[in-house]
């Protein structure tokens with residue numbers, strides 16, 4: 315039965331019609347306890363979700379919807395290693411990577427936890443060998459810089475979490491991240507490096523990604539062009555991949571390749587060896603805290619009743635806006651400079667997971683699924699796209715994320731940051747009426763001028779937002795925050811009946827891209843190529 319046939323879904327459709335006449339402003343005015351009922355805390359995170367266009371009835375129906383979609387059972391299936399990524403016949407066990415318990419977790423009858431612990435030990439050993447200077451370059455110098463090459467999940471997690479935890483950097487190594495195949499980036503990064511004190515870390519789950527392989531080949535050529543012997547590759551190149559044979563065939567020394575499992579999705583892989591660059595930046599002890607924060611969120615997700623369950627609440631609110639309020643997108647607004655990359659991280663996590671249109675049995679969905687995710691750091695966004703969020707004709711649910719304290723805090727700056735964060739949520743909720751706008755206009759204007767200007771200044775309000783606060787963004791809290799969004803996405807995928815763990819849609823562009831590359835190199839167009847693509851290739855070839 316499609317989710318749209320369930321009673322909760324039908325009830326929510328009816329409630330949505332009723333809710334259209336309710337403005338949050340009035341809801342707050344008549345219900346002083348609203349914030350108490352619509353706030354929850356766990357794992358050091360506090361979520362105020364009272365500024366949402368929901369009532370108690372709507373919230374109850376959303377919980378019922380999750381029960382009718384059997385979120386609890388699907389959650390257990392994931393945590394216990396069932397092959398829920400059915401189109402790739404794989405388990406989904408990024409949660410095992412941050413499990414510090416002693417219970418076994420079986421995949422195809424094999425307890426995976428000893429391997430998980432062994433990989434953590436390798437991450438620890440590799441980090442300590444570089445931090446202590448034990449691991450030296452071929453000329454005997456200490457490694458000072460790591461160039462981490464990867465893309466997508468093999469780049470966004472490591473880079474953005476390292477950036478977010480800058481106050482926890484150990485300053486033993488400088489870690490540089492390269493993703494794009496645009497040669498400018500790798501050239502710029504290598505131009506500043508000394509081959510004798512640089513280690514290149516190649517991260518690719520599949521070991522089949524063009525950009526990562528080409529960037530690593532360029533780094534290898536740079537290294538050897540410096541006069542380094544081939545034998546030195548083992549000291550200066552390492553890899554992380556689930557395809558260890560391919561890494562070795564590519565020229566990596568076997569003892570410099572750390573494996574990862576195929577039951578870890580790329581966009582869920584920062585907890586695996588793919589997270590090594592994070593450990594290199596913040597130290598293994600802090601990396602373990604990152605894992606422990608996510609473990610705490612896993613335990614909360616597995617045990618908290620749905621109505622008190624942070625990931626379920628965020629997931630269901632997203633479903634309310636996507637399926638009952640015609641929202642197309644969701645904006646993430648971290649009011650913390652170090653978290654400025656978080657929207658980009660969640661973009662891959664959410665859009666590559668739920669940007670799907672088929673249910674498990676293959677039938678096409680007849681309802682909306684994954685939203686467009688975007689965002690930027692606060693207060694910067696206020697001076698660019700918030701105008702549309704406030705006065706545009708579309709609902710854009712927003713997550714405001716704020717640490718209550720920051721390292722080396724300047725109280726004046728931080729109070730201003732917080733005031734803008736909370737003020738934005740209030741303005742979105744409250745809006746400004748025509749009468750309020752008109753009353754403020756200067757006397758000298760005519761009635762027509764006042765009416766016209768006031769109309770332009772009206773802020774409809776009733777715009778939804780969640781506010782996520784926490785004491786400070788330490789590694790534990792960041793781990794919990796990331797796992798919160800992972801499980802939010804999971805809950806939505808279950809409600810929409812899609813497979814959140816494959817990404818078939820990325821393949822065609824790669825195949826056609828290779829055909830275009832062949833045509834660029836040889837001048838021979840692929841027979842099925844359209845005239846536009848052929849013309850673009852011709853233009854490019856002529857310009858070389």
Ligand SMILES: O=P(O)(O)OC[C@H]1O[C@](O)(CO)[C@@H](O)[C@@H]1O
Pocket residue numbers: 465466467468517518519520521522523526580581666817820
């Ligand atoms: O780690 P890999 O296999 O190089 O893949 C990189 C990224 O490319 C994708 O497959 C998309 O093309 C992502 O899912 C993945 O995170």
